[in-house]
Amino acid sequence: MRKERAELDGLGSMFKVPKGIKVIEVSADGVPAEWLIPPGITAERVVLYLHGGSYVSGSINSHRSLAANIAIASRARALTIDYRLAPEHPHPAAVEDAMTVYKWLISSRVDPRHLALAGDSAGGGLAIALLVSLRDGNLPLPAAGVCLSPWTDLAFTGESWKSKAAVDLILYAYKELEFARLYLGGIEPQAPLASPLYADLKGLPPLLVQVGTYEVLLSDSRRLVDRARQAGVDAIIDEWEKMQHVWQFASSFIPEGRRAIARIGEFIDKWI
Numbered sequence: 001m002r003k004e005r006a007e008l009d010g011l012g013s014m015f016k017v018p019k020g021i022k023v024i025e026v027s028a029d030g031v032p033a034e035w036l037i038p039p040g041i042t043a044e045r046v047v048l049y050l051h052g053g054s055y056v057s058g059s060i061n062s063h064r065s066l067a068a069n070i071a072i073a074s075r076a077r078a079l080t081i082d083y084r085l086a087p088e089h090p091h092p093a094a095v096e097d098a099m100t101v102y103k104w105l106i107s108s109r110v111d112p113r114h115l116a117l118a119g120d121s122a123g124g125g126l127a128i129a130l131l132v133s134l135r136d137g138n139l140p141l142p143a144a145g146v147c148l149s150p151w152t153d154l155a156f157t158g159e160s161w162k163s164k165a166a167v168d169l170i171l172y173a174y175k176e177l178e179f180a181r182l183y184l185g186g187i188e189p190q191a192p193l194a195s196p197l198y199a200d201l202k203g204l205p206p207l208l209v210q211v212g213t214y215e216v217l218l219s220d221s222r223r224l225v226d227r228a229r230q231a232g233v234d235a236i237i238d239e240w241e242k243m244q245h246v247w248q249f250a251s252s253f254i255p256e257g258r259r260a261i262a263r264i265g266e267f268i269d270k271w272i
Contacts, residue, residue, distance in 0.1 A: 001087065005057040012062030015252055021068045029104040031097050032082040034060045036068045038075070045076035045114045045272050048102065048142070050130075052121025052246060054151070054176060055086050055094060055183035063120070066249050070118060070146075073265025076272065079105065083126070090185030091194045094122075098130045103139075112140040116268045120246045121217070124150025124209075128196035128224070131204050144271035145207045146264055149217050149246050150224060152197040154180040155189040158219025167214040170245035201227055206234040208267040210260055212243025238263060 017023070020039035027033065047070060051063040060080045071078035083097035106112060119127035124147035134141050161173055184194055192199035197220065207228055211221035221237060228235035240247070243256055248264075251257030 001056045001085070004053075005059070005085075008053050008057045008062045009059055011249075012064065015065035015249060017065050017068045018072060021071075023064075028079070028081060028101040031101050031104075032060065033101060034064070034080050036064065036071050036078040036080065038068070038072045038077075041071075041075065041077055043075070043114070044111060045074070046105065046110050047071060047074055047076050047078045047116045047118055047268060048105065049078050049080045050083070050098060050117070050119030050123035050126045051080065052119065052123045052151075053085070054179035055091075055122045056179045057085065058123070065252075066120070066246075069248075069251055069261050070264055070268075073261045074116065074268040074272075075265070076116070076268065086179070086185070087182040091183055091187060091191070094126055095129050095133060095193050098126055099133055102130060102134065106140065112142050114272045115142040116144045116146060116272050117142045118146035118148070118264070118268075119150070120148035120248070122151050124148055125152045125196055128152060128199070128201075128204075129193045132196060132199045132201070133193060135203050141203075141205050144205050144268055146267065147207065147209045147221070147224070148248055149211050149215055150209065150221060151217055152195060152220040152224045154184060154195045156180070158217070158223065160219040161216045164214060164216045164218055168216045168245065169214075171216050173216065197224055197227065201231040201233055204228065204231070204233045206236075206271055208236050208238060208264065210238045210240065210248070210264070212240050212245065212247055214242050215245050217245065236267070
């Protein structure tokens with residue numbers, strides 16, 4: 001996975017962290033983490049951000065600029081983490097690390113009523129898995145969740161894997177199938193904490209899901225929101241015409257990215 005990890009970190013380095021952001025490295029009960037603090041932020045509002053990368057790549061470095069832009073839009077501090085990656089650490093390592101960090105935040109006196117959970121791609125699926133784990137563990141839930149192009153079905157049953165294959169320039173089924181196999185480590189792909197599309201979503205906080213119409217993960221997003229609504233969750237799907245996978249990354253280049261991040265900020269600001 002060395003090549004995939006280097007490529008994603010290299011992509012992340014193309015997008016600079018906005019000026020004035022304070023970057024502080026921390027250990028969240030043993031999980032490497034980093035605070036991103038916009039200038040003028042004094043309130044205790046926090047966004048816990050979980051990076052994407054198909055569970056085999058991605059890092060604090062690759063997603064620093066994206067998380068920082070969301071922090072600015074949300075008027076909150078953002079905490080990004082380096083959860084363990086497959087194949088060295090298959091499921092449920094990522095979920096365990098996300099849970100460890102969440103408990104660390106709560107023990108550090110972060111009020112869950114002023115805490116939002118966010119993530120992109122695999123990190124979006126991981127965010128839902130963490131919410132389900134928190135609920136099942138009778139732990140306090142954050143006030144809101146945001147998923148950018150979430151990967152929620154590692155069984156690949158969504159029709160958009162075929163219908164959008166010709167227009168999605170970022171994700172390819174043959175690669176993602178292999179990454180899913182490495183992450184699953186032999187468990188069934190419908191396992192609820194690996195593929196939260198199959199989880200019971202009752203009782204989760206309000207959710208915002210953003211997805212582009214040129215994405216093979218379009219079905220994952222639509223079906224997640226449908227299942228969440230059926231479970232009584234206040235869930236919004238925000239579809240963007242002809243946008244590619246996690247286009248919010250390119251907010252410094254394209255207006256659609258800036259507008260999408262502004263909507264994320266408005267949603268988080270409403271709930272925390």
